[in-house]
Amino acid sequence: MSLKETITQLVEKHLPDESHFVVEVSIVTSGAKKHIKVLIDGDQGVSISTCALVSRALGNQLEEGSFIEEAYVLEVSSPGLDFPLSNxxxxxxxxxxxxxxxxxxxxxxxxxxxxxxxxxxxxxxxxxxxxxxxxxxxxxxxxxxxxxxxxxxxxx
The missing domain is CATH 2.30.30.100 (SH3 type barrels.)
Structure with missing residues (x-):
């Protein structure tokens, strides 16, 4: 399983309920760091606190599981208004x-x-x-x- 698939599965485990879903997971390497960007949404929208909770839980699990050896930046957010609809x-x-x-x-x-x-x-x-x-x-x-x-x- 790829790192992207692993992260997607981990995020899905930390979503608060069935009304929330993963929109996109992207991993970009720039220099020595990986930039992991996770976009989540909800049928009634998604709050900043939900993004923060998912970010903390995912970050802890990535650290504990040693999924990424090198330095990385983790960003969990909702897609902005200018982000194309994808599902x-x-x-x-x-x-x-x-x-x-x-x-x-x-x-x-x-x-x-x-x-x-x-x-x-x-x-x-x-x-x-x-x-x-x-x-x-x-x-x-x-x-x-x-x-x-x-x-x-x-x-x-």
């Missing part, structure tokens, strides 16, 4: 919010996320026709077509 739970958590979806063919689609299935998402988008008022239409996008999705923040 089904994140999409479901953002139903009702506006998204920007970048497709693999280079197109960009913006709209309100209405629903999520195992295969696709359904957005309410605005379609403009020449000389007419914009009309709202439902647009289904298959996950295979998606390159990147980010949540649009509204300050209205």
């Amino acid at each position: 089904l739970r994140q999409y479901k958590k953002n139903i009702g919010r506006n998204l920007k979806v970048l497709l693999k063919d280079g197109q960009e689609v913006e709209g309100k996320l209405l629903s999520v299935s195992e295969e696709s998402i359904l957005l309410l988008t605005k379609k403009k026709e020449k000389g007419k008022k914009a009309v709202e239409v439902e647009t289904s996008i298959v996950f295979d077509q998606i390159n990147k999705t980010i949540v649009l923040v509204s300050f209205k």
Whole structure:
């Protein structure tokens, strides 16, 4: 098992409950140090105290188990608003919010996320026709077509 898989399993053991999940574990070596970045999220969001608890528990377990011999930096946080959605739970958590979806063919689609299935998402988008008022239409996008999705923040 790779170090990344080991860390992912350790993090999953220290999550407070089933509503929390691992988004990403990345390990980058720069110079003599490894930088371990763990992103966790929750169906209702994740608090700073949860990140701190997971960080302490993971750090202790990494030290006790001697999983990493060299010096390392451990960072446990939640994905920021600009972090792309990467799994089904994140999409479901953002139903009702506006998204920007970048497709693999280079197109960009913006709209309100209405629903999520195992295969696709359904957005309410605005379609403009020449000389007419914009009309709202439902647009289904298959996950295979998606390159990147980010949540649009509204300050209205």
